Amino acid sequence: MPSDVLPPIAILGAGSMGGAILHGLVGSGLAAGGVTVTNRSAAKAAALASLDGVTSIALEHQPSGNADAAARADIVLVGVKPALTPDLLREIAPVLRPGTIVVSLAAGVTIDTFESILGPQVAVLRSMPNTPAVVGKGVTGLAPGTTATAADVAVVRRLFETCGVVVELPESQIDALSTISGSGPAYVFLFVEELARAAVAKGFSEADARLMAEHTFIGASALLDETREDPAELRRRVTSPKGTTERAIAVFQDRLRGAFDEATDAALARARELAAGG
Numbered sequence: 628m629p630s631d632v633l634p635p636i637a638i639l640g641a642g643s644m645g646g647a648i649l650h651g652l653v654g655s656g657l658a659a660g661g662v663t664v665t666n667r668s669a670a671k672a673a674a675l676a677s678l679d680g681v682t683s684i685a686l687e688h689q690p691s692g693n694a695d696a697a698a699r700a701d702i703v704l705v706g707v708k709p710a711l712t713p714d715l716l717r718e719i720a721p722v723l724r725p726g727t728i729v730v731s732l733a734a735g736v737t738i739d740t741f742e743s744i745l746g747p748q749v750a751v752l753r754s755m756p757n758t759p760a761v762v763g764k765g766v767t768g769l770a771p772g773t774t775a776t777a778a779d780v781a782v783v784r785r786l787f788e789t790c791g792v793v794v795e796l797p798e799s800q801i802d803a804l805s806t807i808s809g810s811g812p813a814y815v816f817l818f819v820e821e822l823a824r825a826a827v828a829k830g831f832s833e834a835d836a837r838l839m840a841e842h843t844f845i846g847a848s849a850l851l852d853e854t855r856e857d858p859a860e861l862r863r864r865v866t867s868p869k870g871t872t873e874r875a876i877a878v879f880q881d882r883l884r885g886a887f888d889e890a891t892d893a894a895l896a897r898a899r900e901l902a903a904g905g
Contacts, residue, residue, distance in 0.1 A: 631657065631785075632657050632658070632659040632660070633652070633657045633658050633659065633660055633702070633782065633785065633786055634660040634700075634701035634702060634782070635660035635661050635662075635663070635699060635700045635701050635702070636652065636658060636660065636661070636662045636663070636700055636701070636702045636703075636704065636786070637662070637663045637664070637665075637696035637697050637699070637700035637702070637703045637704065638662065638663070638664045638665070638704045638706055639664075639665050639693050639696060639697065639703065639704065639705050639706060639707060639715060639719070640665060640666070640705065640706035640707035640708075640711075640715075640732075641664035641665065641666055641671075641675060641683075641706060642666075642706055643758075643761070644706060644732055644756055644758075644760065645664070645704060645706035645732060646675070646761075647756070647758075647760040647761040647765070647790055648704065648732075648756070648760065648786070648787070648789070648790055649662060649664055649675065649678070649681065650678075650761075650790070651760065651763055651789035651790030651791075652786065652789050652790075653678050653679055653680065653681065654763070654789070655789035657785065657786075657789060658680055659680075660701070661680050661681075661682065662680060662681050662682070663681075663682040663683075663684065663695075663696040663699065663700065664681060664682070664683050664684065664696070665683075665684045665685075665686055665692045665693050665696055666683070666684070666685060666686065667685070667686045667687060668685060668687060669685040669687055669688060671685075672684060672685035672688075673685070682696075684696060693715060693718055693719055694718055694719050694721075694722045697719040697722055697723055697727075698719075698722035698723070698724075700727065701724075701726075701727060701728065702727070702728045702729075702730065702782070702783065702786065703719065703723070703727060703728070703729045703730065704730045704732055705729065705730065705731050705732060705733060705741075706732040706733070707733065708733070709733045709734060709735050709736050712731070712733045712736045712740070713736075713740065713744060716740075716741060716744040716745055717744055720744055720745050720746065723745065723748070723749050725748040725749070726748070726749070726750070727748075727749045727750070728749070728750045728751075728752065728775070728779050728782065728783060729741060729745060729749050729750070729751050729752075730751075730752045730753075730754055730783055730786075731751070731752070731753045731754060732754055732756070734755065734805070735898075735901055735902055736753075737753070737798070737902075738751050738752075738753050738770065738772040738773070738798050741753075741772065742772055742773060742774070747774055749774070750771075750772065750774050750775040750776065750779040751771075751772035751773075751774070751775060752769060752770065752771050752772060752775050752779065752780065752783050753769075753770045753772070753798055753801060754767055754768065754769050754770075754783075754787065755767065755768040755801055755804060755805055755808075755809055756768075756787065756790070756791070757808050757809050757811065757812060758812050759791065759812060760790040760791050761790075763789075763790050763791060764791055765787075765790050765791030765792070766791055766792055766793075766794065766808035766811075767787040767790075767791060767792070767793050767794070768793075768794050768796055768800070768801055768804040768805075768808065768809075769783060769784060769787065769793050769794065769795050769796070770795075770796055770797055770798040770800070770801055771795075772798075780795065794808070802895055802898040802899060802902065803895055805894070805895075805898055806891040806892075806894035806895045806898065807891065810891075810894050814890075815844065818844070819840050819841055819844050820840075822839075822840040822843065822844075823836040823837045823839070823840035823841075824836075826839055826840060847861075862876070
């Protein structure tokens with residue numbers, strides 16, 4: 628198989644995030660080895676069955692579907708809920724071939740949990756994608772386990788790059804990444820909400836306020852993406868000396884710098900509480 632295409636893949640629990648990755652894979656044309664996906668319900672499985680190169684299994688009709696899918700895959704993505712993950716790993720462990728790559732999509736489940744159940748014959752990586760992966764604009768953090776090789780990381784990176792960009796990092800940084808790219812879309816949506824609210828307070832209709840706020844963020848993000856300029860430089864170009872934007876930016880800078888530190892620190896503290904079972 629050419630190096631630019633991907634080997635057979637299984638996505639166990641193709642919910643919203645697994646489904647987003649699936650659509651990225653299908654759209655990329657790189658999944659030449661085929662993709663097998665599992666869902667509990669026949670309705671969810673049927674919704675994915677028409678995708679090119681995809682075998683979709685409903686566990687309610689094929690209870691052994693997770694093990695069946697894992698047995699014929701070179702890369703297995705585990706996308707079930709964190710509480711269900713250990714049982715799923717015990718189910719698939721006996722059928723995994725040596726050298727299989729297992730990738731966690733389960734928030735809060737450690738590499739050690741995966742490796743202790745699956746053993747040293749497979750490579751484990753922990754990932755943390757974010758929701759814009761649904762539209763091919765995701766950020767995925769990717770942390771290798773103790774037996775994952777550079778080649779393993781490279782092939783999984785290629786997989787996730789079908790739905791966005793990838794940041795490689797040690798597992799110890801996964802929680803910190805979650806406070807930036809993981810929670811980050813919610814921060815952006817909050818800013819859109821607040822800008823629209825301010826517009827309504829200045830007399831605009833809710834429809835016009837939302838249109839202005841949303842497309843200001845969409846347009847600014849597109850400009851940043853298209854030009855690849857430093858955001859500080861793009862901000863300076865909008866900010867005329869002694870002008871209205873400069874006055875507004877001064878207010879934001881006075882209040883936001885500490886707020887971002889405080890907010891992401893709070894998110895990190897909560898991530899650590901959750902990891903500790905709190």
